[in-house]
Amino acid sequence: MDTQVADTLLGSLIDGRYRIRGRVARGGMATVYTATDERLERTVAVKIIHPTQAPDPRSPLAGFVERFTDEAKTIARLTHPNVVAVYDQGTHRGLPYLVMEYVRGRTLRDVLAERRRLNPDEALAITEQMLAAIGAAHRAGLVHRDVKPENVLVAEAPTGGAANLVDSVVKVADFGLARAVEASADEEQGTQLMATVAYVAPELVTDGHADPRTDVYSAGIVLFEMLTGRVPYDGDRPVDVAWQHVDRDVPAPSTLVPGLPKALDELVVRATRREPGTRPPDAGAFLAEVQVVREDLGNNNTHTAVLRRVADDTVSAVAQPTMAVASVRPAERPSWARLPEPKPGRHSPNTAPDQPHRRRAAPTGNSPWDRLRRQVSEAAPGRLALVAAVVVVGLLLAGGGWWFGVGRYTVAPELVSLTKAEAETQASRAGLSLTYADPRYDAKAPRDSVLAQEPASAERIVKGGTITLTLSLGPDRFPVPDVVGKEYELAEADLRHLGLEVVKGPARYDDNLPAGVVLDTNPKADAEVNVGAKVTVVVSRGRAPITVPNLVGKSVTDARKELQQLGLVPVETYRDSDRPKDEVIGQSPADGSGVEKGAEVKMEVSKGPAPVAVPRVVDMPCPQGKQVLESQGFPVVVQFNPNGVVRFQNPPENSQVAPGTPITIGCF
Template identity: 40%
Template sequence: MTRTEPSLAGALLDRRYRVEDLIARGGMSSVYRGVDTRLDRPVAVKVMDSRFAGDRSFVDRFEREARAAARLHHPHVVAVHDQGFDTSADPENPRAFLVMELVNGGTLRDLINERGRLDVPLALTVAEQVSSALAAAHAAGLVHRDIKPENVLIGRGGDTGGVVKVADFGLVRAAASAGTTSANIILGTVAYLSPEQVATGTTTARSDIYSTGILLYEMLTGRVPYSGDTALSVAYRHVNDDVPAPSTVVPGIPAALDDLVLRATRRDAEARPADAAKFLAELRRVKAELGVRTATIPVATPPDAPRISRSVPAEDDSELTVPAIPAITEHSGPGPRGTQALPRAMVETSGHLGPPQAEPPTASPRRRPPLAVLALVVLVLLGGVGAGVWWFSAGRYVDVPSVAGLSREEAETALRQAELTPVFTEERHNTAPAGTVIRSEPDSGSRALQGDEVTVVLSLGKPVVPDVRAGASVEEAERAIRAMQLEPRVDAEADAYDAEVPEGAVVTLTPKPGTQANVGDTVTIVRSKGPPPTPVPDVSGMSRDEAFQALRNAGFEPFEAGKEFSPNVQAGHVVRTDPEQGSTPEPGSRVGVFVSNAVEVPSVVGRQAKKAVRILREAGFKVEAEKSRGPVSFVIEQSPDGGTLAEPGSTVTLSVIP
């Protein structure tokens, strides 16, 4: 007989946390709604079952859970605020408890039970937020190990709809410190267990990817891929069967989405994405390829009855958590759904998981039929109850009609005839003509309550690169581009100088405004680098002072870098600059000026040789002259010629007579 844990409602834990209503009860702990009396805020309090209080190893595991979960700070992870021990019931055996963020809303299981399969935008939006949470966990070295709809909470997020919060990191273990569970026990929920968890107990980030793939499959089809009468039969199929494509169950699911699910659920772990960050990138790529926008997540109404635990027959040696009054839905597949603890001996046979043995049928004793009159009364009563059950479970639901391709007026008529309320929104689309319906949310074939709102997405046609004014901020440009369902990009290499647009503001877009594009195309924002830099002016041939003034006028700081010979520039005039003319250094840069040291060669032809030599030497030249053959000689030729420019210290050759 199952033992019931006494309620803690009304207790004050650690002189701070007041316990209120029971929210859920599992095999190892109970979760209550509570209040942090110090901060006056609502919280969820998870209290370990009293029968484990004396188990040191279990207490240690509970503490590890707190530390592991507290390391994660992410908008899609249920936050852990505190951890402690309650001694009010038994000071010798204190009960551990966790204080967590209270998420008001329901679970993904509630949403699937309520709606059946989810439409593609909603399924991808939920999977994206779950993967984002897991990416943070994997980056911190943590593996969840029990991803399932019951652990995906959907809290109320105001005007933006529900927000996904991944809960119960109670089975996580630091991936860096250990890779397996106990050698003899498999922990997890059998419908979502990866093949390696079943076969060897190995648990890595890729195991979470597999479970997320099964989760996405269930959202798209309304059921898990494998079901069976026992946990063992389901585990067998995880190891030996390939997960089928979702489109084999729901025709019309895009091939890219099939591929995403199949890649996440490969039996070979190495063939899956390495971690949630990589899977998230693939999911977002598929989402962009399909032109799927982020959907508003509805918050399902959770069942009134708290979840309680029950034990399955001893030969199954497992424990699962189920709702006290399970929801009935035509989309739910049979088979065990809660967290399982399977003995490995049941699933290992010479390294291969064999098919489960059929269980012998059990005879159910038959009772004699009651009196005819009593039977008639019972039948009448059952008929009334059956009608009520039909109304509250199925009678209130209608099928969402197909409105894709219709005009606004046609879609509104079809939905109102189905007793649904249309709500219209618009978005860009690559192929749907403007004014026609792209899709509905929920999509056609889904079940909805009579009177429910159905979002009808109308096409605005293909996106067009927006006309963003020159001088606008980058943020303005990004908003305008995203409004067209295009992706803005800022690239420093594409930035350009502009004399009129301030530095950092938008000059233009590439492709140019008005260009037709596809949803998700990239538009580059060209930013201004400010006025174009002034080039170094050509000051060659100017005097030193003239050159310095010209450089200052151009915004540079000139300095004399040295002397340099040029046969074409007079002494004291500029030969060149460094940086050279035409280059564009930063305003205010120093520019070196090289001044010519050329000397004009004196003309000495016709002069007496001795006097000619003296003149040339005084001018700074060396002289080579023919030896005079008489008392007086005259220069008849010189090289270089007089009047030319030569380098100081160079040689002038003279020819003399006699």
């Protein structure tokens, strides 16, 4: 149950305009509220970044506000029916916020929690609208980076009925939010993974690179989950799930749900290939494939048995064990999702041609070629067969000579200096395969870049052949990456990816970083180490359980008693001060700090003012002696004749006394 009792934002007015009414959801980076725009009198959604993501100058997200503002402007330019509209942005109490369209409906995560999985026509209908939104972002140069069911909103169908998912309106939210956080974090502490591990693309795990094909991969995983009711990988730790995307191929959905059409398997497998260059290049291309599959499956519905679900959640069919998909005619699609109309004269594979087959008339003309064609067409069957055989043999010999001499070869592309991923993409486009020789260290080439290739660029290679690449291991020595502020699992993965041995050191309490976050490393960040070096990682235990009280201004006796009652150990040092003797004038740790039981708390205690020497005033006229003493801060008591000569003083001259000590002088 989501309690709102302690939420101080409820009922508050943001920017003099947006009145917060209720909390809708709380995510990893932000909380979403419903609010009333009191200027336009409409309901909106307000997304406010968590205080833990606030742009403290010491925080790794110091540039976040500027990034967040730039991303908001980019998102606001996306005018598409399937994108959650952005109306406004600003900061409230130092926290960035977005004002967005309020969508009345549920997230796709809520739908899957209720239904477990969807039938194919529902899954394809939702995927079409989702890809239409992401495709609009790709055309605007924006990558979502965090496509998942939580960011897909399913509004009420225009035709009514909450269960009618095929006609529901789908909207995609959170464009650019992950990018804003990631870009700000990169400036301060290096690349960190800003995505949901269940849907993260392999290239985002290995090198932090994201482009439209990254969103295509995540959309493919979402389609897989809608069809099967689960994500392809799970694990005890997020880092284990993330690396399964790198090391394993996503299985076909029909391996988990028998009876799904093969076309759906092929659609999911194409979108979730580990190599980005082999996926559809962007969401628009993937949308076109989804639409073709949906229409093909719908058109074949007359030959597909209607399925019914039985009580034990199995599927039975009257005829062929293939799930049915509702037919969708192109004219029924909205304008943003309509396929191009077929060109005149073209027929689908299942459509008969308009005209019956007619025998081709004999060629006319007097050219040698025309005469040869007439002779062939008018020749007797036996002679015709002989002529045809001679022609075929000649063509085969000529074609074979050309193929073995020239045609089967192509030119090797230039792959040296490219990254491994870029080289694989180039080779795939050229229809070539890659193998890898033993890698080697190189002082100038970054890790996983291509040092050499065989055959070399511009040399001949058989089409479909194999190029052998030598990759760089990077410099023999390299700096320790800065992982302070990251979750331990992600920090461990970053360090191990560089070939370093990770040792988890004793955890420490910390007032600023939550439990499980890296506090420090040994060697420190940027220190030069060799491959295989041992790096000790110190992890935060979170805030310590005892809060240090404020002791300054208290007597040392009272301060000592208060610390002992809390189970803390007082340590006292004394120094001169103009404060009263035995008063606490400083402490360490500061008040409000968290410490554990038995910790030492150091107190600086006043020894009182330093003593001063009493000047000599004997034999001076009484008024002059009084003036000298008072000028140095001593109160003066005059005895006998105030107009006489000073004959004695108490305390005597050169006595060490506290500042402000009264001095008595006797005048005669």
